[in-house]
Amino acid sequence: xxMKAATYKALTNPLYFLATGFGSGLAPRAPGTVGSVMAVxxxxxxQTLPVLWYTVFVLACMLGGIWLCGHVARDMQVKDPASIVxxxxxxxxxxxxxxxxxxxxxxxxxxxxxxxxxxxPWPVNWLDERLAGGWGIMLDDVAAGLYSLAIIQALAYGLxxx
Numbered sequence: 001x002x003m004k005a006a007t008y009k010a011l012t013n014p015l016y017f018l019a020t021g022f023g024s025g026l027a028p029r030a031p032g033t034v035g036s037v038m039a040v041x042x043x044x045x046x047q048t049l050p051v052l053w054y055t056v057f058v059l060a061c062m063l064g065g066i067w068l069c070g071h072v073a074r075d076m077q078v079k080d081p082a083s084i085v086x087x088x089x090x091x092x093x094x095x096x097x098x099x100x101x102x103x104x105x106x107x108x109x110x111x112x113x114x115x116x117x118x119x120x121p122w123p124v125n126w127l128d129e130r131l132a133g134g135w136g137i138m139l140d141d142v143a144a145g146l147y148s149l150a151i152i153q154a155l156a157y158g159l160x161x162x
Contacts, residue, residue: 010083018086019072025085033114035085039092040110046093058093062142065090070134080128080137087141091117094145100156108155112148117141 007026009016020026020035027034046054065086073081095113099105120128120140124147128140 015068016072019068019084021085021089025083025088031082031085032088032117035088036092036110036114036117038085039089040096040106042089043093043096043106047096047099051098054097058090058097061086061093062090062138066134066138068134069137073133073137084137087138088113088117090138091141091145091148094142095148095152097149099152105152105156109148109152112151113144116144116147120144121147 010020010023010026011017017023021038024035024038025031046057049057069084069087072084073079076083092110092113095109096106099109116124117140124140124143127143128136130136131139
């Protein structure tokens with residue numbers, strides 16, 4: 001599907017609008033990064049949720065996002081369209097889970113997520129290549145978010161011990 005058609009659908013179809021991260025995935029350059037910035041902006045109010053509700057919200061978004069991303073990708077007839085960035089939302093939210101206070105942690109979580117999402121170390125690349133449809137679209141970003149989360153938490157713990 002051409003970008004013009006995807007743009008039209010993103011502006012007229014609620015599923016496309018959500019899958020493209022409220023249109024952020026339609027950026028002409030680096031749509032994954034633009035979608036990740038949007039995810040950080042959406043995270044700002046989410047961070048105030050109690051841990052249980054945050055966890056439930058992110059898990060619900062992940063499970064719903066598997067269907068959403070798969071559905072829209074099938075409709076677009078593209079395996080993993082760059083314009084679909086709802087998976088980046090979930091990956092960023094995983095990365096920023098239980099984040100220590102301070103803007104530098106937000107920046108670190110964002111940067112680490114983008115690093116792992118672009119680099120795709122194992123098993124991120126395996127999930128991206130081997131899982132079909134929405135599963136592959138979503139779970140590689142969740143894995144990148146888990147890598148980022150592990151590093152952030154290890155750094156925060158290490159710095160607290162100093």
